[in-house]
Amino acid sequence: MTSEKAQKAEFLTLYEKHADELFRYCYFKTSNREQSLEIVQEVFMKAWITITKETVMENPRAFLYAATRNAITDWYRKKKVVSLDDLHDVGFDAPVEHSGHHTDRVEVERILEKTSKLEEKYREVIILRFVNDLSVTEIAELLKETENNISVRLHRALEKLRKLYIKK
């Protein structure tokens, strides 16, 4: 029986480690800062419950990512497809931490814009690989696909994005 203190410590470690990257993931997928905050909170709440219920998490990171993906999917279903028009209306609210450099912010917004033009499955692997630095193996596990499929998809996705990105 782990003490409450130990549980809290475990949770805090998890939080410190993964909060940012999960937020990043959400943000690039939803383009919505508020929503991203909500989702991340929801996910960590689940994690906390899991810890207090003393259910062992084999791979916490995978758990967190899976939970985040599900939450995003749910949100999508409610929200319907995010059109480009919507993006223009809402405006990009790029939450760059130390945005001393103006171009950084602009860059991020640009990435958002370009990636949102991709098809969902390509977008997914691009974000997971190049925004969140997950390995091909990890992505494969997460998406329940073979590594090979992921590898191929990634390659194609990158091609498409490059065209979009370089094109300005």
Next chain:
Amino acid sequence: MKTTWIKKFSKTAREVKLTARDKRAMLNAILGPKNIPSPYGFFLTVMEYRTRIAVAAFTFMLIITSGGTSYAASAALPGDALYPIKTNINEGLQTLVAVTPDAKVKVEVQHTKNRLAEAEILSKKGKLTEETQAIIETKITEHTESIKAGIAELTSEQATTTVKEVIADLKSTLDEHAAVLSDLASSSSSATTTVEASSTLAVEARIATMAAPVEQTEQDKHIDALITKVNEVKSTIEDIEKAIDDSAQAQAQAQVTATSTAEVDNVIINTWTSSSSESQVISPNASSSQPSSTSTVEVGSPKIQGL
């Protein structure tokens, strides 16, 4: 070529983070406000509410018992805020330190003197009220009781030497103080008296001034009460003195008697395996050391008056 743009892409994307504020707010929402680790350092994080109270209480006690406060308290008078500190902590400490019975008696005598000194200062200042007088009186009674108890604890030998000194000292102090007190009382009236060494004379002098019509101020009443108290204590002390004297006398008697008995029962005593030579002239009030011997010596031993 391809790789550089994508690297830049990654790098830029990674700039996206939660703000510190957002992070804390989220943590607060999940765990509840008390659970967020304070950014203000390890110290606060580790301490819990209850511990903080314990530390504050401890520091408070430290301040109270440290030299400064008790030093300041040593001049406190009844009615002052610091007076309890003087009585309980300063004097309390002295009482604690006094382990042996004769040390205890000495300490209590000193405290009694303190009370009388306080009374005098108060009356000089004109502040000897009913409350303060009552406080002092109560304390003096306590001290007297402790003195009696302390003396009772002593063996007769110690009583004869150490305590006799102490008691004599106390008696003379009582006399002085009674004189001073009555002097203070009578100084508020127009008549003056010469201070006598013996307290009985001082009291008589007081009564003499009463013959002339004098306005007795409120304070005088209290002073009188204390003088009465002092005389009480004095008579108690005298009783104790007498008791000690009597028992000493009786001891001496017993010694004489025992010696003669011993000479008669020489043979019996010689076979006795007692350690010190003194035990041969056993005074029957020696503490229960050789119960087997009592049968031999008890014959003709006088009873000793207890204290």
